[in-house]
Amino acid sequence: DQQVKQNSPSLSVQEGRISILNCDYTNSMFDYFLWYKKYPAEGPTFLISISSIKDKNEDGRFTVFLNKSAKHLSLHIVPSQPGDSAVYFCAASNYGGSQGNLIFGKGTKLSVKP
């Protein structure tokens, strides 16, 4: 059973508009969440993270929102640029526990059209 789910395999957005990528999780012990970005022919690279003690973390055009009661997080990209076209992965972990490794979603492919 997938503990981290990205239910949209793909998303298409117009340049300059907002991109919203969603992620749901089932394990209430997760206390650290990350988003990764992956271009073709490259490995994923770290984008932004959020601890469970926060509900929002912002870094430039990228903002991650965490709703613990709904076990849901989202990544907002504003404004979207063609260079943002990539696959985005959500990941979760319980660093405070004994697990300490990341559980990844299957990814959402974002296409930003000029």
Add this chain to the structure above:
Amino acid sequence: DTEVTQTPKHLVMGMTNKKSLKCEQHMGHRAMYWYKQKAKKPPELMFVYSYEKLSINESVPSRFSPECPNSSLLNLHLHALQPEDSALYLCASSRTQEGYGYTFGSGTRLTVV
């Protein structure tokens, strides 16, 4: 089969030992990856194989030697490691380097003594 299987789950090795980590998938994925993850840090990409050929080496020291003997199997050979190499080593695969169907294994926790 929709999993990436990594063995062993735990490994303790001395600095003079030679050991190997193994990663296997039977999803028909043609891209496979090795990552290193230190405690409370995101995974760092080490190597990427695409169609059994090494396509990315992120300046990893030569004491780590990857091998992709076939499309289902990825090995990481370890020799003369240092204690600071102790970490969780994660393997992943995807349909191609485009990234579709990206799946991570559960990792091998390596301790170098």
